Amino acid sequence: MMRETRIRRLPMALSALVALALAVLPLPAVLEAFRPDFLVLVVFYWSIESPRAGGLTLAFVSGLALDVVHGVVLGQHALALTLMAAWATHLRLRLRVFSMLSQCLTIFALLTGYQFVLFWVDGATGNPVTAFGRWLAPVIGAALWPPLVATLSRMHER
């Protein structure tokens, strides 16, 4: 049992680190608004795949990391990611039997919820970002879900 958990945690941490690096990778200004939330997708994947290996802890820690690298109020991404990862964990048994399209739509809903929590905290802390661009990220993220699942499950297999 112990061994099994440890095997699960290495790809988890690795994929989260890579996703964090992708979150700060410099992009041309034109593409910047279209950057998908890689780390959020990765956290969702692990919440669905193995919630017992610390899905929520991963979500909270990843959220804190995003707060630090984005330089926003500490706890914002942590809150959004914790809530949405819990929701994903709750939905996981249904998600597994969904067709890929339905999965993508569910992920879209989760990502939108995530953006909404961020939006709300932004507004509550007094620096609202009303740019329309932020609502594009869920669409792109949902479209990226199938390749991400394929990549991560292959990594997980080994």
Place this chain on the structure above:
Amino acid sequence: VVAFRNTDTSGRTTGLLLRCVLYSLVALGLIIVDKRYDHLGRIRRMLSIVAYPVQIAVASPFEGWDWFRESVSSRAALRADKAKLEAELRVAQFRLQRYDALEAESQRLRALRDSTAGVTDRFIIGNIMDVDLDAFRERVLVDKGAQDGVFVGQAVLDAGGVFGQVARVEQLTSEVILVSDATHAIPVQVNRNGLRTIAVGTGDMTKLKLPYLPTSADVVTGDLLVTSGLGGGFPAGYPVGTVAEVKRDPAQSLADVDVKPAAALDRSRELLFVWMKPPPPASAAAAAPAAGVPAAAAPAAAAPAAAHTTPPPATTVPAKPAKPAKPPAAGANGE
């Protein structure tokens, strides 16, 4: 496609709700404490040290590529570069010839008016790190932080003019908010006639706005805007931008003025962090005019000579990143 291979499909995840509520409460607590009380600086700095390797890892390939391109650039290109730099240096030196004299004169005049507000003291150079912070906010990460004495509110310049100010300081890095950020405003002055106003950012790196000028204000396309030094955040007299367009709608009471920033907001790599001279304490301010008037009244030869000895260490020598003498005092000053 078998996406999920975990066979552990039992419906129960022990205490999911409990853990979710717990973590959410912790996150909410963090948000409130961070926002209301600003006690989290130390925690944030520790976390940022953990995040630093990731930021370095992301930035290094780009820096490596720059270095590679530089090191394989051809001899001809280097020679052309050198010739160009030499020409620029000649022009700069020519302009500098009168600078010392003007600086001394300016110091004397300021002493007469007993204001040293907005006089730069020393500066250090920081490099922008190649990481993106937030797509919807105009901020950059710079590789100088608390350990170099950088403080929140510090003015940041680049070769062209005012770049922005320090928004947050971590141990090794700091975050600079650009003058073009939609939440940034800077007190400016039209260089031609001294008209004072405030330039606010638009969220677009190529544009600032002057929203508080009446339609009748004397401002025309091409006017240079410089910092006025009011508010104490920025040193006085540095270029902020040039007026690009003035729209006057007779139906409106305020003119619509677009400004092109002087700093290369989207291209600069090196930034200057500026320390200003602290304003004179009340007793010194009272003594200053007494000292200033005889100096001005004295024979002209004596005053420049006396003044000439003091300014060079203050302004013309780019202070090396030595230990900051008074970071807490500077921090209080910058606020």
